[in-house]
Amino acid sequence: MAKLTILAASLVALLAIASVSAHRTTITTTVVEEEEEENPGQQQCREQIQRQQNLRHCQMYLAQAGREYYDVSMVTDRNPQQQQHLRECCQQLQKIDEECRCEGVRTAVRQQQGQREQEEMRQVMQQAQDLPSKCNLSPRRCQIQASWF
Numbered sequence: 001m002a003k004l005t006i007l008a009a010s011l012v013a014l015l016a017i018a019s020v021s022a023h024r025t026t027i028t029t030t031v032v033e034e035e036e037e038e039n040p041g042q043q044q045c046r047e048q049i050q051r052q053q054n055l056r057h058c059q060m061y062l063a064q065a066g067r068e069y070y071d072v073s074m075v076t077d078r079n080p081q082q083q084q085h086l087r088e089c090c091q092q093l094q095k096i097d098e099e100c101r102c103e104g105v106r107t108a109v110r111q112q113q114g115q116r117e118q119e120e121m122r123q124v125m126q127q128a129q130d131l132p133s134k135c136n137l138s139p140r141r142c143q144i145q146a147s148w149f
Contacts, residue, residue, distance in 0.1 A: 045100035049107055052095055057088035058108040058131060065127040066112060066120040090135035102142035105131050109144055122146075 049055065064082045096104050109128045116124060125144050133140045 041099075045097070045103050048096045048100050049104045052092040052104070054111070055089065055092050055104050055108045057085045057092055058105065058128075059111045061085035061089045061131075062108055062112055062124045062128055063115075066116050066124040086134065089131065090137070093132065093135050093137055098138050101132055101137065102139060105129075105142045106144055 061082060064079065064085065093101055093104065105128050109124060112121065112124050125146065129142050129144055130140075132138065132142060
């Protein structure tokens with residue numbers, strides 16, 4: 001009888017340990033899955049931006065916007081080349097998911113970094129923030145941090 005009691009007590013102890021271990025595994029698995037869900041969205045945005053040639057036409061539009069700051073003769077409304085870049089930029093932005101557009105615009109601005117003086121970069125940033133609005137896309141305005149410069 002004593003052996004049976006010891007065996008029953010051992011079985012109960014084993015079941016209790018197994019239950020605690022299973023609970024820990026479930027919690028750990030949940031945390032890992034949550035962390036993994038954040039990265040695919042960022043990766044998906046990067047892939048979409050790359051498929052749109054890193055918004056090359058937006059970069060070209062913004063490059064001209066920066067030069068426009070110093071050259072008053074290059075007014076946006078009268079520059080057909082800049083208008084063409086804007087149209088093609090809008091087409092590229094439209095092919096990117098709404099939640100990725102501002103990251104795409106920031107990518108285009110980063111390409112101007114180091115090639116512009118501070119005042120030109122302010123002009124580029126102002127133009128870039130309103131790019132989605134100019135294209136009638138959402139979000140209407142993108143936040144761009146000047147701390148890159």
